[in-house]
Amino acid sequence: MNAFWQKLKTTLEMIKFEHTLFALPFAFLGAVLAAEGLPTLWQILWITAAMFGARSAAMTFNRIIDRRFDAENPRTANRELPSGKLSVSFAWAFFVASVGLFLLAAFALNWLTFALSPVALASILGYSYAKRLTTLAHLILGWALAISPTAAWIAVRGAIDSPVPLLLSLLVMMWTAGFDILYACQDLDYDRKAGLRSIPARFGIKNSLWIARLFHAQAFFVLFILYLETSLGWLALGGVILTGGLLIYQHTLVKADDLSKLNAAFFTTNAFVSVILFLTFGGAVFVAKL
DSSP states (O other): OHHHHHHHHHHHHHTTGGGHHHHHHHHHHHHHHHHTSOOOHHHHHHHHHHHHHHHHHHHHHHHHHTHHHHHHSTTTTTSTTTTTSSOHHHHHHHHHHHHHHHHHHHHHHOHHHHHHHHHHHHHHHHGGGHHHHOTTHHHHHHHHHHHHHHHHHHHHHSSOOSSHHHHHHHHHHHHHHHHHHHHHGGGHHHHHHHTOOOHHHHHHHHHHHHHHHHHHHHHHHHHHHHHHHHTOHHHHHHHHHHHHHHHHHHHHHOBTTBOTTHHIIIIIIHHHHHHHHHHHHHHHHHHHHO
16 A cells, blocks of 8 residues: 555656646636636536646656656756656556547537647647747747646636637746746756757747746736736736736746746746636626626
8 A cells, every 4th residue: 555655646747737726726727717606516627637647647747758858967867767766667558548538528528628638638639749849839838738727727618719718828838837947947058958949949048038028028928918808807817916916926026047946936926826826816707796
């Protein structure tokens, strides 16, 4: 039994389960906005299952495909596959099970979510090859995460019948691309050596920080448009203000000559952004109903 729990713990570490906080609140927010209140229990359960399946599949596939690079990079050499904590065959089995869970959840929700599930899979799995091909890999990752709120909207309504989910997805895309550029700064030397493409590897850290700021400025602009489109009042406006403050604070932590606070900028600040927007915009939906 102890061996089982240890393997489960290692598997969750491989897929960075704690990073679910980045995307899951946006999926729930898309569902709440679509339902104009609380979705059904059935929808909540299957949306959660779909998110877990999709994210687990994407992270596992990324670890399998990138295991050679992870082994060569000192920062990632201790990850589960290159270190031998998990076998590649186990990772493939877990990947297949995760894809199966995602497809089952999509089927259980409605016909459109199931019909679009191959597009979602291609997007989230395709990211693993992005840094081999294009400097725009950060935007491709943003697209992969941005699918979640619109997918949740479709799961509830069975259609895209409003600009709201598209604005929410665009916000997630620009926000993700911005913080992924920050995260990639720590791998600049290795990416250049390995021939991997990223904005820091191409433009250097100083210019990359400005590009990340630009993406986050665009994310904030889209967030304000989303606030105007939803007309959700003072609570949602509070979420806009708090998010803007967090984005600014994040960029005060990272400097071209000092990346020591990068983990605080990446993990702590970004986890707060998604949760704050879910609580404020989602809470505003229920306040409006009252």
